[in-house]
Amino acid sequence: MLDSDRRNARSTEEVAHGIRCRVFEHSIRNNGGYLSQACSAAEQLAWLYNEELNLGAPTLPMIPKPFAGVPSATNPDYHTGAGYNGPAEPQFDRLFIAPAHYALVAYATLIEVGRMAPEGLEMFNQDGSSVEMIGAEHSPGMEVHNGTLGIGFSTAAGLAWGRRRRGDTGRTWVYMSDGEVQEGQTWEAIAAASHHGIDSLHAIMDVNRQQCDGAMDSVMEVGDIAEKITAFGGVAVWVDGHDLDAMRAAVRTPHPGKPLIILANTSPFRGMPALEARFPRLHYVRFKSEKERADMNRDIAASLGVPPVTY
Amino acid sequence: MVEMVNRPYERAFEKHALANPDVLCLSADLTSSCEIDKFRDQHPDQFLSLGMAEQNMLSFAGGLGLAGYRPFVHSFGVFLYRRPYDQLMASIAYPRRKVRLMGFLPGITTPGGMTHQAIEDIAVMRSIPNMTILETGDATEVESICEAADSIDGPVYSRVLRGSVPRLFHTPIVVGQMRELALGEDVLIVTSGITTEEALRARTALEAAGVSVRHLHLNTIKPFDAAAMLDHVQSVRAGVVTLENHVTEGGIGSLLAEIMADAGVGKRLIRLGLKDSYAHGGSRPYLMKYYGLDAMALVRGVERLLGAEFGISEADLSAARIEAVHSAAKAEGL
Numbered sequence: 317m318l319d320s321d322r323r324n325a326r327s328t329e330e331v332a333h334g335i336r337c338r339v340f341e342h343s344i345r346n347n348g349g350y351l352s353q354a355c356s357a358a359e360q361l362a363w364l365y366n367e368e369l370n371l372g373a374p375t376l377p378m379i380p381k382p383f384a385g386v387p388s389a390t391n392p393d394y395h396t397g398a399g400y401n402g403p404a405e406p407q408f409d410r411l412f413i414a415p416a417h418y419a420l421v422a423y424a425t426l427i428e429v430g431r432m433a434p435e436g437l438e439m440f441n442q443d444g445s446s447v448e449m450i451g452a453e454h455s456p457g458m459e460v461h462n463g464t465l466g467i468g469f470s471t472a473a474g475l476a477w478g479r480r481r482r483g484d485t486g487r488t489w490v491y492m493s494d495g496e497v498q499e500g501q502t503w504e505a506i507a508a509a510s511h512h513g514i515d516s517l518h519a520i521m522d523v524n525r526q527q528c529d530g531a532m533d534s535v536m537e538v539g540d541i542a543e544k545i546t547a548f549g550g551v552a553v554w555v556d557g558h559d560l561d562a563m564r565a566a567v568r569t570p571h572p573g574k575p576l577i578i579l580a581n582t583s584p585f586r587g588m589p590a591l592e593a594r595f596p597r598l599h600y601v602r603f604k605s606e607k608e609r610a611d612m613n614r615d616i617a618a619s620l621g622v623p624p625v626t627y
Numbered sequence: 628m629v630e631m632v633n634r635p636y637e638r639a640f641e642k643h644a645l646a647n648p649d650v651l652c653l654s655a656d657l658t659s660s661c662e663i664d665k666f667r668d669q670h671p672d673q674f675l676s677l678g679m680a681e682q683n684m685l686s687f688a689g690g691l692g693l694a695g696y697r698p699f700v701h702s703f704g705v706f707l708y709r710r711p712y713d714q715l716m717a718s719i720a721y722p723r724r725k726v727r728l729m730g731f732l733p734g735i736t737t738p739g740g741m742t743h744q745a746i747e748d749i750a751v752m753r754s755i756p757n758m759t760i761l762e763t764g765d766a767t768e769v770e771s772i773c774e775a776a777d778s779i780d781g782p783v784y785s786r787v788l789r790g791s792v793p794r795l796f797h798t799p800i801v802v803g804q805m806r807e808l809a810l811g812e813d814v815l816i817v818t819s820g821i822t823t824e825e826a827l828r829a830r831t832a833l834e835a836a837g838v839s840v841r842h843l844h845l846n847t848i849k850p851f852d853a854a855a856m857l858d859h860v861q862s863v864r865a866g867v868v869t870l871e872n873h874v875t876e877g878g879i880g881s882l883l884a885e886i887m888a889d890a891g892v893g894k895r896l897i898r899l900g901l902k903d904s905y906a907h908g909g910s911r912p913y914l915m916k917y918y919g920l921d922a923m924a925l926v927r928g929v930e931r932l933l934g935a936e937f938g939i940s941e942a943d944l945s946a947a948r949i950e951a952v953h954s955a956a957k958a959e960g961l
Contacts (some may be wrong), residue, residue, distance in 0.1 A: 330895075334919070348690065355832055375786060381734075386721070386756075387721060387722055387723045388756065388757060389757070389780065390724075396722075415905070453721070453722060459693070460689070460718070460722065461716075461717045461718075461722070462717075463717070464713050464717055466682075466914070467682075467686045467713070467714055467717055467718055470682070470685075470686030470687050470689075470690065470714070470718070471686045471687070471688055471689050471690040471693070471718055472684045472690060473683075473691070474686065474687035474688060474689060474690020474691040474692075474694070475693050476688070476690070477675070477687075477691065478690065478691045478693070478694025478695065478696050479694055481694075481696075482694065494795050500682065501682040501683055501686070501714070504680035504682055504683035505683045505686070505687070506679075507678070507680070507683075508677055508678065508680060508683050508684075508687060511676075511678070512675070515890065607644035
């Protein structure tokens with residue numbers, strides 16, 4: 317799957333940097349945001365969208381349409397935001413963002429790879445917009461609701477099983493977060509995927525060891541995630557989640573009859589070392605004072621090598 | 628004597644699934660208890676065992692629905708919504724997946740006690756947007772439940788009877804259409820599921836006592852055509868009695884209350900069923916009597932509504948059908 321010809325004109329490193337810059341700019345201007353998720357996830361999402369995933373051209377407008385109602389029998393024109401990942405055709409890959417709280421980072425990725433216009437991020441968390449704070453089914457790049465953590469891998473397993481039965485060649489991918497391994501459903505899903513030999517199912521998990529309350533070890537220790545995945549019947553590979561070559565190699569790990577889960581060890585401050593001052597409350601960074609906002613603006617801009625944001 | 632039909636679901640599901648290749652059979656370790664063990668053995672390529680892991684099963688079924696399949700998810704009713712409620716909402720109901728939840732052992736039809744008795748499933752399902760709710764009351768309805776559920780463009784929860792089931796009707800379920808079993812003018816009795824058979828027994832005695840009974844059987848609980856029901860409510864003199872194998876909060880008694888209040892109907896409503904109470908484990912006849920879900924409870928309810936006593940005794944009711952808890956028609960004592 318490593319066809320360099322599938323990459324767009326920009327390097328994956330440039331896309332990852334662009335994701336951090338966009339989320340930084342957005343968070344400074346809005347006095348808060350999911351900053352640390354951009355730090356940990358940038359390389360993974362850049363790698364998926366810029367080279368690893370086999371996606372068709374977007375089928376939805378570059379500037380997202382406003383919210384058009386929830387699914388119901390009386391809303392026949394309803395559609396999800398999956399069209400930003402291209403059409404659901406047999407040969408193409410599908411991607412679920414299981415931690416829907418990463419939506420801001422996922423939207424920034426869509427912009428960086430040319431699947432959504434920058435105006436889309438201006439609509440983030442605005443009333444009446446489909447670009448919701450917690451990615452909804454109708455939000456750009458989303459296909460199912462994953463706002464309750466732990467359901468994404470199960471849904472993807474069902475989709476992958478169904479696609480295999482249909483003879484699809486495309487893979488089903490899940491972007492996961494390590495907090496999800498606290499949910500029992502994750503382990504049910506890995507066991508089921510293994511029992512049914514669903515090897516078209518792939519995941520990459522952002523192991524940043526952070527969750528809403530703080531560091532995972534302080535909330536509930538989860539032990540060795542790879543060992544547990546292996547015990548439940550999956551294939552797990554540890555990588556440095558900021559090392560693109562490591563991810564490129566990991567995805568080639570043979571996993572016949574089993575789902576492959578790449579465990580990406582990441583830093584929640586990567587590219588923005590100033591954020592460490594906020595540890596361990598990194599889930600959603602809201603600046604506590606105008607001074608902190610200004611300091612973060614100056615320091616993070618310097619580490620990203622961009623001018624400070626005007627706000 | 629009423630005809631008893633053995634394991635009607637087993638044959639009905641097989642017939643429907645074989646005619647519809649996009650129908651899949653899902654099970655969570657209750658395969659024989661849900662009468663799909665023969666299907667599993669004979670059609671393994673259309674069968675998915677998902678183990679005792681209902682949360683995954685419901686999201687997985689949502690994924691199958693996204694892939695264009697119509698999974699029939701089999702388990703006891705309670706296991707389809709209590710533990711995996713979040714998955715039911717996010718993976719099935721919200722996106723309107725064509726997932727058919729086949730809930731066995733509705734209400735007190737099991738001696739399994741609180742953990743096995745789905746006594747509030749209708750209330751839960753009624754409050755879920757996009758959900759359709761069907762309930763079977765006899766063998767003919769069980770025989771037609773797969774086709775009825777699979778005709779719905781969206782998720783469906785069905786209360787399914789198993790084992791030895793009486794045949795009360797001779798026409799299949801027509802989704803959205805209630806059965807008009809009597810068109811009297813004194814009192815309207817509304818029942819669904821197993822309480823319809825009780826009402827049929829009570830009716831004989833009530834009519835002998837001179838009460839003109841209007842009796843409706845519901846197999847479609849949501850969506851519901853209020854206008855048709857209102858016509859019936861307006862057609863009786865005294866009021867309405869509902870009898871349900873469910874708590875009286877949120878089920879068909881509440882449905883009638885909502886319809887009548889919304890339309891400003893100033894008639895009395897007596898809601899019979901589990902009165903804000905759990906049940907315990909025991910035989911079905913014992914539980915129906917103990918919790919006031921049987922024919923005699925209905926007679927007493929009608930007496931209360933009419934402010935009269937008819938002197939009807941158990942002996943006046945048609946002989947109650949007593950089922951052995953352990954019979955060859957069931958996979959286990961549950």
